[in-house]
Amino acid sequence: MTNNEQHTPLLSVDHLVTEFSAKGNKSITVVDDVSFTVNPGEIVAIVGESGSGKSITSQSIMGLLKSGGSITNGSIHYQGSNILTLSKKERRQLRGKEMSMIFQEPMSSLNPMLRIKSQIAEALRINQPSKSKRETMDNAIDLLKQVEIPDAEAVANRFPHQLSGGMRQRVMIAIALAGDPKLLIADEPTTALDVTTQAQILALIKDLNKRNGTGVIFITHDLSVVADIADRVLVMYAGKIVESATVYDLFEHPQHPYTIGLMKAMPTLDSQVEELEPISGNAPNLANKPEGCAFYPRCPFATEACLTAVPELRTLEKGHDVRCIHPVKEGVLHEK
Amino acid sequence: MKSDPKNVLLKVAGLKKHFPVQKKGNKKEQQVVKAVDGVSFHVRAGETLGIVGESGSGKSTVAKLIMQLLQPTEGEVVFQDKDIFNQTKKQRKQTQKRIQMVFQDPYASLNPRMTAKQIVTEPLRIHEKMSKEDLDKRALELLEEVGLGKHHLNRYPHQFSGGQRQRLSIARAIALKPNLIVCDEAVSALDVSIQAQILNLLKQLQKNYGIAFIFIAHGLPAVKHISDRIAIMYAGQIVEIADRDVLFTNPKHPYTKALLDAVPPSNPRHRKEKTLVKGEPPSLMSPTRGCPFVSRCPNATEGCHTNAPELLEHEVNHHYACHHPVQAPNNLENIGGRNS
16 A cells, blocks of 8 residues: 555545435435545455445445435545545546546447547547647557457447447446546446456456556445455445445454345355355335344344444444444344 | 266367458458357256356357357257257257247346236246136246246336346246256346346256256356356357366366466455466457467467367366367465365
């Protein structure tokens, strides 16, 4: 980690609440009191299942919420200043130069009508409008080389449909890097890719993070990807962070029953079990969350108290927070 | 039910599917995409054969051929000793009853205008003459079989969660008590906690009814969990096929090894500097004389460019197609079989 000059984190999200409302309906809280920091050179993974709020958290940071969504509470500080008070124009200037994002499906994020080089050049021009066309094109090809695209000159002249999924994702990363951002948000960037391609893209992101000291927020549903890439992990469930710890701590001493459940449900190559232990039931409907702990209906360790008490996120030891009234560490867990 | 080694349910031999494509600007010259190019394997009654491959490896085309949704270019599929592409219409209908399929996206494979009851009883209405009372009774039985209940009978697909929809697809697939179910990426789109529920359900059904599965997926951990034997496909061909534990502890084909190495660790302590396989699968249009993996293979030699290796049984029940197989057994500390 390269956080020696200052102690201000690169990004600091405090008590973020993001709600969505549709006409005539009660608004739904999708991100509920989420706080975390990202330091320069750090990879923070946000892990959760569909509807956990992990993608909306990242869209809130980028200022890319779809219509109906709004941040109703909390703050997001980038290098010490609150970006939620910025104008739309100022916000746009942050995107690309300071923070950029890559998505799950690169095909739908690329323009099918434009050659790869024009799409990268577009991102470059926004950040360095004074450069000549020649220089911009050279830079574009440099970026393609940086993301390890073989035969970059030829690929620059192709259209997105002529590239494989892995290549498209590399192009997306090249575009994201065009403004030399300090923060990269990757939203399930390898979910749609094949296993060997996934390994290549993960290695690339790790390499960029190490080489340039880029802070990374890596959003995924896959715990083994987390185990491979993250420094710190936030586990989200029903809009809330339920556990946050360093990656080693989380895998060695998981505290929240949901985290433990996820680990037991995940088939792995080195597990010896015949029967997986799924988490029973389904994730709650966000419009109709249970009172008390949101995980209560699915929790094998739940007690009477969990039915009514809304657990707070509390620190068990330095760097390890959990939102549960019966964390494993306190040793009162008994399976029902 | 334990699988009987002699009891071969399905036998695929020399199966090929080539799709013609028109070359741009040259209407006369026709090229072909060799989606499946000479695949042979068998499935025994009551066992699960996993088929693993990356996109474009031909695994879904194999599934469609077995389901008779496509006609093969060459080769045969023998089910219960009958060639399924060479039978009368009546025989064909019988075969269709015995082989069912579960797809990746349950939302796209369930009719949004049919209720759960209509969905699970549709195969019965087509293939069996049953009274309305019997159909109602069977519908409930089927739903209960997959962990759904009476209150779900009259709901529509959009009222179910992803996992429940996949349960519904499974209920429909078992309605006719088939001998074989082809699962094409059946759990790939589901959340981890739900994926485990569906995997356990499939295992349970197999135990209760002795159904054989062909489990097609790109995610190795899930395939390992459910399969008895595993076939690895690459560029339209099977490059290795072996018993599950053998494949994971002693992979012989360099591509199999590369796939295993690419799977992220289950614990950060097992992070390792990996030697990643470079590049991407070859175009299925360009004719290759040699091994399809040659351009990415660390063991490749001159001979591999010109001489395609055949899939041969080098050890008992362990077939692979390679001139220079992997020597050292895979890292046994991290990847142990269930008996180790």
